[in-house]
Amino acid sequence: MSVIPVLIVIGLVVAGGFLAAFLWALNTGQFDDATTPAWRILNDEPPANDDSKPAKH
Amino acid sequence: MSSPCHYCGKPAVQPVEKGGRVYCCRGCLRLEELESEECAVPDWNAASADATSESVRWAHLKQAEYRDRLVRKGSDGHAVTTLFIPDMVCASCVAFLEKLPAKNPAIHRAEVNFPRKELRVAFDESGLALDALAALLDRLGYPPEMRNAAEADQPKKDRQHIARLAVAGFAFGNIMLxxxxxxxxGEEFDLSGFQGAFGWFNFALSLPVLFYSARGYFESAWKALRAGGLNMDVPIALGMVVIFVRSVGEVLLGTGMGYFDSLAGLAFFLLIGKWYQHSTHSRLSHERDYQSWFPISVLRVADGAAEPTPISTLQAGDRIRIHHGEIVPADGVLLEGAGQIDRSFITGESHPVAVRPGEPIEAGGRQLGGAIDLRVERPVQQSALTRLWNSDAFQKDRKGSIQDPVDRISKHFTLAVLAIATATLLFWIGKDASIAWNAFTATLIVACPCALALSLPFTYGSTLRWLGRAGAYLKNALVVERMARVRDLVFDKTGTLTAASAFETHFQPVAEAPNFEDRGRVAAAAASSAHPLSRAIVRLWAEDRPRVEAFDEEPGSGVAARVAGATVLIGTRTWANASDADVAALDTAFPTADSGLRTTYSYVALDGRLLGRFAFTKPVREGIEQELQALAHAHRLHLISGDSDAERPAFAAWFAPDRMRFNMKPEDKMAYIRDLQAAHPGELTAMIGDGLNDAGALKEADLGVAVVDDLYAFSPASDLILDAKALKHWGAMLQFTRQAQRTVYLLFAISFAYNLVGLYFAVQGLLTPVVAAILMPVSSFSVVTVALGRTRWAWARTGIRS
Incomplete structure (x- = not known):
């Protein structure tokens, strides 16, 4: 049973990783707009440039 | 058999109905909405034409003061700016704007955030300056609008709140586990050996909750204490500190695992409440002043050359040029051109006024004729209109003194909790010191007003959302409380009760109705003029228009044109040579409308023969009559208008004679509201208006309601932006907010009941972490469920279809 604290630590690290990933996505503006990206794919022409990573505000 | 889909024509199997039309699916409904919305994607070629008017409008962006505020250096070295573009309405607009880089080499990246109506552009300043970029967008039909700093920073605040919520949720889940x-x-799960370790894990997890997620509550409570007051955040902060201290004590002494789960849960639920209550209408602005109405630059004419100049630098004596559709920025005297000023937004006058050279023009009106030249008489800051903003109402925020009900009771609540806790301490201390400490802290923990603090955000937040769907956009959730308590309703006339711009036009013929050709001739002559009445004629008679051979316009009189071999005269009685007998006959045949609304006439003569006349009125908005009737039951109705009292009879049915005032200047309107508040202390007054002349009254009133036809166009600072189409539901909306208030009181009762149950255990020193862990979420969930459920029920009862 002494493995439990170790497993909990591992579990917390993994979950903390997901939390960090979420906070990163949030702070880079990935949740700011849930509408436009869905429309963007309906646009036939290819994007004007490939530099399309979300930018920091 | 079901009817076919309005969009694709296929039989509708699972029909969706909207606006009386049937669609086979949501997709078809959405596509039709997209296509039918006013969306004229402009032609790219338009961008190549050199248009001076746009470059004038944006010339101020050359100044470092504006440029530095708007442009930031991107990570890749390009200049980056975020522009607010209210005119983007559909997916095609997005696709179009994001193609900018392909069309202009100086633009490297263009990215739209549609919900916020923002365009983020990365560009090369050496190739395209900021003002040129703005002018380009303007020419393409997407004029950017400048936002103030608070509006621009909103997304950052929203993100921070979500981050706090996420951290609290993470900690809550793990601590609970x-x-x-x-x-x-129990015996089957004997984990007692791990209690100590688990306690320390919980302690570690609770640290970010206390110091990051719940930080706002401590700051707010500290602020209130320093100001010598008590708000609801004080007992919350006190409760959290006590939970933390006691839990740390238990872990340190090894007596238990503490109440860390209650602490994290409390922070998590409270943050959800705050997030829910937050207004979702981030793209609407409730805080605009006259500076957003005026242009920032104007064309100044000096030594024969016209040059864009910021309006703040205009001096008395400067000569400025105003084009069709532009706003006159300063008080002045007309030098040249035909002034045709629409002042409905400024003074409430319902019909445009003709101004001749030599006559004064007040700042704020919109020129509707051709280009005019003015001599500036007074600098912008000293014009009659802008002086309004220097008055007291704009200097202090008086509305802050109207407390929300939670703050009202929080003082008593906090004092009561402290009294009970102290009594408990004193009772036990003589008997058993260990129980005394236990019971004292437990009392403070269980009394922490979580459910109480959630009642208001969820009830008013949900109310705000329902109202938003029906076209009423509240500044924040606390406006609901004020709506519920409003007793006096003060209406503006022009643009609020009556339509803002559209005229209702009728033709009144002398003999028989004119034939198709003659109608075409008249419409063709009218189409050559920019006068608003001419435009109304064109809208009425949308015939095939023959070519105009000759055209002349006399400001204040009318137009004369030669169309398809006939001479057309449209204008005043004398202009069209209408004889007294003809006019008398027309007056008998078409008595002034029973409505009592002010009517303007334009007479029409063809080859010297009087055809008849056009009658123009600004009609009362649809459904307003019934609405006023209904409102009169529970409210005192007032009408204050900047217009003359010509339309008094039209409104006499709904407003008592002494509660109807005409020829009111903006200051008079403010004074009227102030007098009303003084006459009925303790009762709230709402001002419902639309124009700049109402701005003072909107600010002075306890509830300022700005009625708008276009949500993204300028509206004066207000507590609530109301879509003009929703004005006919105003009474039902007020009723709905009164229901919301009742819901909040009901929830107060429920949460007090939970607190009493908790106290029953706490004062006896029997509150175990399990009881706290059960009581807190159960009370929160029941409060939230009742809040959302009852609000939904109340909305269904209003009968408003959104």
Whole structure:
């Protein structure tokens, strides 16, 4: 049973990783707009440039 | 058999109905909405034409003061700016704007955030300056609008709140999991050996909750204490500190695992409430002043050359040029051109006024004729209109003194909790010191007003959302409380009760109705003029228009044109040579409308023969009559208008004679509201208006309602932006907010009941972490469920279809 604290630590690290990933996505503006990206794919022409990573505000 | 889909024509199997039309699916409904919305994607070629008017409008962006505020250096070295573009309405607009880089080499990246109506552009300043970029967008039909700093920073605040919520949720979930072992206990799950370790894990997890997620509550409570007051955040902060201290004590002494789960849960639920209550209409601005109405630059004419100049630098004596559709920025005298000023937004006058050279023009009106030249008489800051903003109402925020009900009771609540806790301490201290400490802290923990603090955000937040769907956009959730308590309703006339711009036009013929050709001739002559009445004629008679051979316009009189071999005269009585007998005959045949609304006439003569006349009125908005009738039951109705009292009879049915005032200047309107508040202390007054002349009254009133035809166009600072189409539901909306108030009181009762149950255990020193862990979420969930459910029920009862 002494493995439990170790497993909990591992579990917390993994979950903390997901939390960090979420906070990163949030702070880079990935949740700011849930509408436009869905429309963007309906646009036939290819994007004007490939530099399309979300930018920091 | 179901009817076919309005969009694709296929039989509708699972029909969706909207606006009386049937669609086979949501997709078809959405596509039709997209296509039918006013969306004229402009032609790219338009961008190549050199248009001076746009470059004038944006010339101020050359100044470092504006440029530095708007442009930031991107990570890749390009200049980056975020522009607010209210005119983007559909997916095609997005696709179009994001193609900018392909069309202009100086633009590297263009990215739209549609919900916020923002365009983020990365560009090369050496190739395209900021003002040129703005002018380009303007020419393409997407004029950017400048936002103030508070509006621009909103997304950052929203993100921070979500981050706090996420951290609290993470900690809450994990702490709950670890605490379960202790709560369940028992012989089958004997985890007692881990209690200490689990306690320390919980302690570690609770640190970010206390110091990051819940930070706002401590700051707010500290602020209130320093100001010598008590708000609801004080007992919350006190409760959290006590939970933390006691839990740390238990872990340190090894007596238990503490109440960390309650602490994290409390922070998590409270943050959800705050997030829910937050207004979702981030793209609407409730805080605009006259500076957003005026242009920033104007064309100044000096030594024969016209040059864009910021309006703040205009001096008395400067000569400025105003084009069709532009706003006159300063008080002046007309030098040249035909002034045709629409002042409905400024003074409430319902019909445009003709101004001749030599006559004064007040700042704020919109020129509707051709280009005019003015001599500036007074600098912008000293014009009659802008002086309004220097008055007291704009200097202090008086509305802050109207407390929300939670703050009202929080003082008594906090004092009562402290009294009970102290009494408990004193009672036990003589008997058993260990129980005394236990009971004292437990009382403070269980009394922490979580459910109470959630009642208001969820009820008013949900109310705000329902109202938003029906076209009423509240500044924040606390406006609901003020709406519920409003007793006096003060209406503006022009643009609020009556339509803002559209005229209702009728033709009144002398003999028989004119034939198709003659109608075409008249419409063709009218189409050559920019006068608003001419435009109304063109809208009425949208015939095939023959070519105009000759055209002349006399400001203040009318137009004369030669169309398809006939001479057309449209204008005043004398202009069209209408004889007294003809006019008398027309007056008998078409008595002034029973409505009592002010009517303007334009007479029409063809080859010297009088055809008849056009009658123009600004009609009362649809459904307003019934609405006023209904409102009169529970409210005192007032009408204050900047217009003359010609339309008094039209409104006499709904407003008592002494509660109707005409020829009111903006200051008079403010004074009227102030007098009303003084006459009925303790009762709230709402001002419902639309124009700049109402701005003072909107600010002065306890509830300022700005009625708008276009949500993204300028509206004066207000507590509530109301879509003009929703004005006919105003009474139902007020009723709905009164229901919301009742819901909040009901929830107060429920949460007090929970607190009493908790106290029953706490004062006896029997509050175990399990009881706290059960009581807190159960009370929160029941409060939230009742809040959302009852609000939904109340909305269904209003009968408003959104």
């Amino acid at each position: 670890l605490s379960f072992a202790d709560h369940l206990g």
